Amino acid sequence: MTEYATGTPQGDGRYRYFFRDDSSGDTQRVEVLIEAVDPQTAEQLAAEAALAEQATEAVMNETGGRFPHSLAEYVGTRTGTNGAQSTLVLRMPKGRGQPFFLEPKIQQTPGILPVSPKVVRKIAIDIYEALTVLHSVGYVHGAVNTESLVWNRREAVLARYRRMASDPDGRQGAIDVADAARLLYHVAIGRPLNGDTLPPGDQRELNSRLFGLGDLIAAALDQQERRISASEAWARASRLVPVENSTAAATPAERREDSPEEAEARHRFRAIRTRHEDIRRRRYPPAPPSAEPRWTPPVSEELPSRSLGRVLLDEGIGAFARRLLGRIGKPAAAASRLVSGKAAVLLLVIVLVVLLGRIL
Amino acid sequence: MSYPSRPADLPPTVNCPYCLSHIDTSRARSVIRNIATQEVVDDVTDAVRRRGLLGVASYDRGNTYLECRREVRLDLVQGEYDYPGTADPLDDMTTVVMNRPGEDSPTAAFTDGIGFDDPEEDESAGPSPFSLADDADEDGDGWESTTGAQPSPPLPPPADENELPEPHYIPYEYCQVRRTLNIGLIGTSSSGKSHLLAAMLYRMQEEEERLAELGLKVEPFAEMWEYYVQREDIAGFFAPDRRTVLRRTSRNDPVEFRMAYTVTSTWTGEETYVVSFFDVAGELFLDSKARSRLQFIYGLDAYIFVADGQALYGWGGKRRGLRHPSGFSNVINKLRQNERLVARAKGKTPQNPLPQPAVVVLAKADLLLAQKEYWVSRWLELDDDFVLKTVDEESEDVYVYCATNGAREWLYPVNAFEDVTLHFASATGCEEQDGHYNKRKFRHMRVLRPLLSLFAMTGLIDPKTINHAYVKGVREPL
Numbered sequence: 001m002t003e004y005a006t007g008t009p010q011g012d013g014r015y016r017y018f019f020r021d022d023s024s025g026d027t028q029r030v031e032v033l034i035e036a037v038d039p040q041t042a043e044q045l046a047a048e049a050a051l052a053e054q055a056t057e058a059v060m061n062e063t064g065g066r067f068p069h070s071l072a073e074y075v076g077t078r079t080g081t082n083g084a085q086s087t088l089v090l091r092m093p094k095g096r097g098q099p100f101f102l103e104p105k106i107q108q109t110p111g112i113l114p115v116s117p118k119v120v121r122k123i124a125i126d127i128y129e130a131l132t133v134l135h136s137v138g139y140v141h142g143a144v145n146t147e148s149l150v151w152n153r154r155e156a157v158l159a160r161y162r163r164m165a166s167d168p169d170g171r172q173g174a175i176d177v178a179d180a181a182r183l184l185y186h187v188a189i190g191r192p193l194n195g196d197t198l199p200p201g202d203q204r205e206l207n208s209r210l211f212g213l214g215d216l217i218a219a220a221l222d223q224q225e226r227r228i229s230a231s232e233a234w235a236r237a238s239r240l241v242p243v244e245n246s247t248a249a250a251t252p253a254e255r256r257e258d259s260p261e262e263a264e265a266r267h268r269f270r271a272i273r274t275r276h277e278d279i280r281r282r283r284y285p286p287a288p289p290s291a292e293p294r295w296t297p298p299v300s301e302e303l304p305s306r307s308l309g310r311v312l313l314d315e316g317i318g319a320f321a322r323r324l325l326g327r328i329g330k331p332a333a334a335a336s337r338l339v340s341g342k343a344a345v346l347l348l349v350i351v352l353v354v355l356l357g358r359i360l
Numbered sequence: 361m362s363y364p365s366r367p368a369d370l371p372p373t374v375n376c377p378y379c380l381s382h383i384d385t386s387r388a389r390s391v392i393r394n395i396a397t398q399e400v401v402d403d404v405t406d407a408v409r410r411r412g413l414l415g416v417a418s419y420d421r422g423n424t425y426l427e428c429r430r431e432v433r434l435d436l437v438q439g440e441y442d443y444p445g446t447a448d449p450l451d452d453m454t455t456v457v458m459n460r461p462g463e464d465s466p467t468a469a470f471t472d473g474i475g476f477d478d479p480e481e482d483e484s485a486g487p488s489p490f491s492l493a494d495d496a497d498e499d500g501d502g503w504e505s506t507t508g509a510q511p512s513p514p515l516p517p518p519a520d521e522n523e524l525p526e527p528h529y530i531p532y533e534y535c536q537v538r539r540t541l542n543i544g545l546i547g548t549s550s551s552g553k554s555h556l557l558a559a560m561l562y563r564m565q566e567e568e569e570r571l572a573e574l575g576l577k578v579e580p581f582a583e584m585w586e587y588y589v590q591r592e593d594i595a596g597f598f599a600p601d602r603r604t605v606l607r608r609t610s611r612n613d614p615v616e617f618r619m620a621y622t623v624t625s626t627w628t629g630e631e632t633y634v635v636s637f638f639d640v641a642g643e644l645f646l647d648s649k650a651r652s653r654l655q656f657i658y659g660l661d662a663y664i665f666v667a668d669g670q671a672l673y674g675w676g677g678k679r680r681g682l683r684h685p686s687g688f689s690n691v692i693n694k695l696r697q698n699e700r701l702v703a704r705a706k707g708k709t710p711q712n713p714l715p716q717p718a719v720v721v722l723a724k725a726d727l728l729l730a731q732k733e734y735w736v737s738r739w740l741e742l743d744d745d746f747v748l749k750t751v752d753e754e755s756e757d758v759y760v761y762c763a764t765n766g767a768r769e770w771l772y773p774v775n776a777f778e779d780v781t782l783h784f785a786s787a788t789g790c791e792e793q794d795g796h797y798n799k800r801k802f803r804h805m806r807v808l809r810p811l812l813s814l815f816a817m818t819g820l821i822d823p824k825t826i827n828h829a830y831v832k833g834v835r836e837p838l
């Protein structure tokens with residue numbers, strides 16, 4: 001077994017991360033080595049190691065030795081490579097393929113965000129599971145963000161304990177819940193959330209990608225006293241439903257300019273279409289007006305209708321004419337006497353014109 | 361045998377969708393068939409004459425067929441059933457009369473059954489570091505196979521692979537509906553017809569709600585859906601954990617529609633139609649000997665031309681031509697000849713373009729997407745089956761793509777039919793490997809859209825949904 005077996009190290013300027021096979025020989029797990037690059041971070045890392053040890057012990061005591069997949073387990077500290085001051089060793093499930101911390105990965109390849117709805121769902125489940133466990137043993141994580149999270153192609157693992165603190169009465173946990181929601185927003189949308197609340201548009205957008213995600217994030221960012229707990233968030237996360245093809249748009253992107261050859265083909269197609277439409281018009285002439293649905297005036301039958309004079313006064317000649325036509329279209333009994341009179345005049349005119357035509 | 365009366369629940373004559381003859385229902389037999397073996401197992405003519413379909417046990421009604429055989433066809437020359445053999449050279453393309461039955465030919469067991477193993481898992485991790493391993497989703501979206509695999513039924517092939525089987529059978533309930541819309545898939549061997557149809561039918565089942573928004577209530581006709589998904593390969597194709605390849609359509613398969621739906625449309629005033637789909641072996645379209653099996657194409661109300669995206673060759677942003685012909689022109693020529701002949705018989709001028717709508721589907725477009733071809737990538741990944749206002753815009757682009765990539769042959773239908781739209785689609789989203797599709801890459805891409813466009817062009821739904829006008833409307837009853 002080589003010391004740093006799996007993949008190239010990651011780094012963020014303050015720490016370097018190495019992944020290697022598990023030193024106890026467990027093939028289902030790997031170890032991550034977190035190495036400080038200067039004396040100052042080495043000090044912080046030593047403090048973090050103490051916190052990690054505490055948390056691991058607390059979880060072990062609570063669960064009787066079993067450790068959740070979603071939380072990294074303290075293994076030990078050692079002197080680092082390359083003269084580094086100190087190295088923290090944590091253990092986590094192996095997953096599939098090279099694991100990585102999110103933040104350095106995103107820095108390196110920003111294009112990996114946003115991640116697919118199924119992955120968002122898995123991250124949501126795991127991160128809230130980890131928080132549920134931590135909170136249940138009386139601790140808060142204190143630094144839930146892309147720097148603390150590892151993805152191993154199968155699950156997400158909370159793998160830093162920098163600001164962990166004990167939280168005996170459980171009041172601080174709400175911050176973790178909100179931080180995790182921010183993280184989910186970041187990976188699902190592709191950029192960090194601005195502000196403290198979720199804009200309604202984003203909530204809809206998130207729901208349309210992963211049904212329920214927008215609502216979950218909104219509830220996790222709610223005012224502290226109304227905010228859901230980590231275990232509620234965990235339960236909700238496992239009910240999220242990826243929406244098929246959620247990233248697919250429904251209308252095409254702007255068309256690029258045609259080459260001359262393409263423009264010619266397009267023109268030809270349009271010409272054929274027009275010609276065929278003309279042919280169809282002759283073949284299937286529109287039904288005679290009587291068969292068409294009769295136009296009805298957009299006036300509710302319940303309301304007392306205004307007089308035509310009123311309409312002319314209020315809305316002008318166009319509305320007046322439409323209204324008049326509408327009334328003529330109605331059964332005579334429903335029409336007012338005035339309108340009947342006008343209709344009669346109209347009819348008379350038509351008859352006269354027809355007669356005149358005949359005579360000529 | 362002779363019976364005094366016709367069944368009360370049938371009209372005096374019924375149009376056979378397969379040989380296009382008029383059947384005298386007072387003489388035709390009604391039979392029950394075993395759907396698996398296609399064999400006639402019972403003669404229920406008497407019962408049906410007395411009480412109509414109610415005379416048949418309810419569980420057998422879906423298996424009741426009207427028999428179309430020479431003796432009951434009204435189109436035959438009085439007195440004799442001989443092959444008319446007129447001098448007109450066009451006549452042999454298009455006789456409205458059924459020819460030369462091969463009644464006493466032997467039947468042989470269908471031997472093309474294929475046993476499908478479980479699909480191989482694609483072990484390689486996806487291209488993105490954020491890919492999710494197959495087994496990650498433990499509490500998963502739990503799609504189980506719902507279509508239990510049935511052993512592939514042995515089909516008795518017809519007497520002559522070129523001839524329409526004689527007699528042949530029409531679902532009894534099909535004979536009862538007055539309005540039908542027959543849709544045929546046209547395309548050469550292996551162009552992707554059967555896959556496209558399967559994907560379309562599957563999506564139809566899935567999209568009840570959005571079809572309702574278009575004013576359509578769609579239900580499988582009789583028990584046809586159950587029979588359809590009983591087929592081993594269809595069941596495997598639909599099963600999310602199997603995704604097996606459909607078998608090639610045998611040229612000996614009975615010429616019967618694969619599937620039919622009863623469709624009620626608010627646009628046509630709550631009329632009920634039977635919409636049926638024909639899918640035969642592509643080689644028949646290129647084979648001049650197969651004309652009697654192809655008789656059905658003259659009775660179709662709408663055509664789906666399936667262009668094989670795999671047939672394009674040449675890379676580097678430009679395709680240079682087709683590896684094999686599409687068969688479209690053969691079919692179009694046959695239809696035009698038939699149109700001329702029928703028009704002449706009626707003393708009318710032949711209609712040009714042909715008076716039906718058609719769609720051209722550039723199938724297997726996933727293969728073109730993989731080449732990052734601009735026109736395909738502009739459309740194929742859209743989720744726009746129901747966004748029909750862009751159909752004309754898409755049609756233009758597909759036309760432009762074909763015209764400038766050596767595939768002008770695929771555009772013949774555009775000139776030949778009175779109303780045509782063109783589409784990019786993929787039934788599977790990925791290529792087959794050893795009889796399976798990769799379960800993660802498998803998806804139906806835009807397969808419903810051509811069908812909905814066809815519905816608009818036939819007037820089954822409002823043609824304005826695709827911004828077309830002047831459609832014939834669904835065929836009037838006899």
Ligand SMILES: Nc1nc2c(ncn2[C@@H]2O[C@H](COP(=O)(O)OP(=O)(O)OP(=O)(O)O)[C@@H](O)[C@H]2O)c(=O)[nH]1
Binds near residue numbers: 549642727785790792
């Ligand atoms: N890549 C890709 N391949 C496809 C698609 N649809 C079908 N194929 C492949 O094309 C081949 C033929 O498909 P079929 O649907 O059986 O073709 P057909 O037109 O019915 O062929 P016949 O029954 O012989 O007339 C199969 O090997 C399929 O794997 C698709 O959407 N994408």
Ligand SMILES: [Mg+2]
Binds near residue numbers: 553555608
């Ligand atoms: Mg086929």
Ligand SMILES: [Zn+2]
Binds near residue numbers: 376377378380381
């Ligand atoms: Zn027939």
